[in-house]
Amino acid sequence: MSTLEIRDLHVAITADDVQKEILRGVTLTINSGETHAIMGPNGSGKSTLAYSIAGHPKYTVTSGTITLDGEDVLAMSVDERARAGLFLAMQYPVEVPGVTVSNFLRTAKTAIDGEAPKLRTWVKDVKEAMGNLRMDPVFAERGVNEGFSGGEKKRHEILQLELLKPRFAVLDETDSGLDVDALRIVSEGVNRAQEASDMGVLLITHYTRILRYIKPDFVHVFVDGVIAEEGGPELADRLEDEGYDRFLPAAV
Amino acid sequence: MSLLAEKTQRPGLAPHTDSVATFVPDQSRAERTRSYAVADFPMPTGREEDWRFTPVDRIRPLLKDEATGLCLDWSETLPAGVRLGTMSVADWQSSGAPAPADRAAAVAAAHSGGVAVLDIPNDAELTEPVRLTLTGDDGQLVHGHVLIRAGRFSKATVVVAHAGHAAYSELVTISAGDGAHLTVVSLQEWDDRSIHLGQHDVVVGRDAQVKHIAVTLGGAIVRLNTNATYAGPGGSFEAYGVYFADAGQHLEHRLFVDHAVPHCTSNVEYKGALQGDSARTVWVGDVLIRAAAEGTDTYELNRNLLLTDGARADSIPNLEIETGEIAGAGHASATGRFDDQQLFYLMARGIPEAEARRLVVRGFFAAVVSRIGVPEVIGHLMSAIDAELEASVAVAS
Numbered sequence A: 001m002s003t004l005e006i007r008d009l010h011v012a013i014t015a016d017d018v019q020k021e022i023l024r025g026v027t028l029t030i031n032s033g034e035t036h037a038i039m040g041p042n043g044s045g046k047s048t049l050a051y052s053i054a055g056h057p058k059y060t061v062t063s064g065t066i067t068l069d070g071e072d073v074l075a076m077s078v079d080e081r082a083r084a085g086l087f088l089a090m091q092y093p094v095e096v097p098g099v100t101v102s103n104f105l106r107t108a109k110t111a112i113d114g115e116a117p118k119l120r121t122w123v124k125d126v127k128e129a130m131g132n133l134r135m136d137p138v139f140a141e142r143g144v145n146e147g148f149s150g151g152e153k154k155r156h157e158i159l160q161l162e163l164l165k166p167r168f169a170v171l172d173e174t175d176s177g178l179d180v181d182a183l184r185i186v187s188e189g190v191n192r193a194q195e196a197s198d199m200g201v202l203l204i205t206h207y208t209r210i211l212r213y214i215k216p217d218f219v220h221v222f223v224d225g226v227i228a229e230e231g232g233p234e235l236a237d238r239l240e241d242e243g244y245d246r247f248l249p250a251a252v
Numbered sequence B: 001m002s003l004l005a006e007k008t009q010r011p012g013l014a015p016h017t018d019s020v021a022t023f024v025p026d027q028s029r030a031e032r033t034r035s036y037a038v039a040d041f042p043m044p045t046g047r048e049e050d051w052r053f054t055p056v057d058r059i060r061p062l063l064k065d066e067a068t069g070l071c072l073d074w075s076e077t078l079p080a081g082v083r084l085g086t087m088s089v090a091d092w093q094s095s096g097a098p099a100p101a102d103r104a105a106a107v108a109a110a111h112s113g114g115v116a117v118l119d120i121p122n123d124a125e126l127t128e129p130v131r132l133t134l135t136g137d138d139g140q141l142v143h144g145h146v147l148i149r150a151g152r153f154s155k156a157t158v159v160v161a162h163a164g165h166a167a168y169s170e171l172v173t174i175s176a177g178d179g180a181h182l183t184v185v186s187l188q189e190w191d192d193r194s195i196h197l198g199q200h201d202v203v204v205g206r207d208a209q210v211k212h213i214a215v216t217l218g219g220a221i222v223r224l225n226t227n228a229t230y231a232g233p234g235g236s237f238e239a240y241g242v243y244f245a246d247a248g249q250h251l252e253h254r255l256f257v258d259h260a261v262p263h264c265t266s267n268v269e270y271k272g273a274l275q276g277d278s279a280r281t282v283w284v285g286d287v288l289i290r291a292a293a294e295g296t297d298t299y300e301l302n303r304n305l306l307l308t309d310g311a312r313a314d315s316i317p318n319l320e321i322e323t324g325e326i327a328g329a330g331h332a333s334a335t336g337r338f339d340d341q342q343l344f345y346l347m348a349r350g351i352p353e354a355e356a357r358r359l360v361v362r363g364f365f366a367a368v369v370s371r372i373g374v375p376e377v378i379g380h381l382m383s384a385i386d387a388e389l390e391a392s393v394a395v396a397s
């Protein structure tokens, strides 16, 4: 069993030479096998939390800690965090022209495992995972996310999740831009990955519809850089009915 | 078949003297001087259109109208049937070969002492590349003159590698007979003190297909002018280039595709990466579609990747069209910085920084490299690019 622990995290970004605090004290503990949904209005800091866990250089942690089984995640470089077992499925996956998906996947798998995967089983695994996500095999020879539609990019993120088998996955609005069929296919991929390796999931979403397919154990409502309310799955239902209005400043 | 494609001669233009900021105006690429006589090309000041990016002061020795009698060390691999011989400069001139287009080329032709001629016989289909390796050892100043002739319906690849320490100015004529398929690769892997000025004239025969590939990695100053003309309809010219400039290097590639014949195609694609202070690249792509060149299809593209601050890439495509009856004409040019988001994405998948950088840069070059089509050149090029990147990572850390 593993634990990802975020304690009193404060994160700022620097824009136009001015530091702006975005996360103002976030505390969250995720264990293997658990699914935590983070819900919140636009601009509340959800992606900031995701990027801070992954180590994006744009975000500065001003105080607080992130640990993975007691190890200091904040002291690790971006690639070290991934090798330690953290995975971020990005809200806006990046295009890397000229680097084929197959080369990228093999390079990443080799880096994560510390050795090249056995060719025969690897080719089979990739094919099978792509088939499960209804990705045409031709994607393997295209540039990473190059000219992919929004939905194709999200499937590609989940393809990586299934192949790299992280201990903890942060899914940043993986549901956005997906039609109903794609949403189901992608959700099944996440569930498969979780069953296969007892992965912990931090599911960031604006809407509740993905929660029909991926069942959260805990729901955290994120508002203005802090967790405003926490509860079980029933909290999501309440948000579905009421929206975020009662958390917004006008209500104060 | 005559090598003659177009020969215009007129007195040299006097350089402007009124202001350092002005350039000698150039109405059309068709107007530029072509001449065998050095005197027709005044000593450039650096303000002329075709010299304005070049560090003219540092190349003066190669512009002096004076023979040195020195040469590079040549070694060659000649597949069966291929001959390497010589020709007098006078015979070369009377063959109607395209004349020098700037002072450096005129000086090279005037003082080379003779033309090295590589002949690929008619109908020959070479399975192995012809390899010429030209090496300098003590910085000698050399004028070179080379003629590569591919006979009609021949199929051949010629790889010319330049290495070592030299100041080398060359005039190279590449002539592909009717229906020939010719690939010429010019590799610049000089040491970092060398200077290389080159004019490569490609004459594409009727229905011939010529690929010209420039790979420029080494040298303090490299300036290559590649010009293409067509001797008959149905010709195809492809020019691919890859360059990688480090601190202190000036790498300049100028192309001029002159479409004066109907139903010919050209495709130019050059990609360059730059890293380090004062790394400098210049790409100028001129395409002229003359009134007679109906059915022309042409495209040119240049992209530059700035890996660090302090590097500068100039990219100037220029398309002149004198007929509306063309199949297609386009160009694209862009210079961008290394994208940190790409680096983050790859690293977020566990890939260490140095390897991630390598992937991004290899990816940047991937499309043009795949078009080169000569496996030994591709393999060599990719490891050379990796070595360049490793050097930079070592410097940065």
Ligand SMILES: Nc1ncnc2c1ncn2[C@@H]1O[C@H](COP(=O)(O)OP(=O)(O)OP(=O)(O)O)[C@@H](O)[C@H]1O
Pocket: A013, A014, A015, A022, A040, A041, A042, A043, A044, A045, A046, A047, A048, A049, A091, A173, A206
């Ligand atoms: N580069 C930046 N410059 C200025 N402000 C920024 C920058 N990046 C993020 N922010 C601000 O930080 C706050 C949090 O952004 P974040 O992307 O974390 O929100 P989010 O909850 O993920 O929103 P969404 O639901 O739209 O994805 C926002 O107010 C945003 O405008």
Ligand SMILES: [Mg+2]
Pocket: A046, A047, A048, A091, A172, A173
């Ligand atoms: Mg977001």
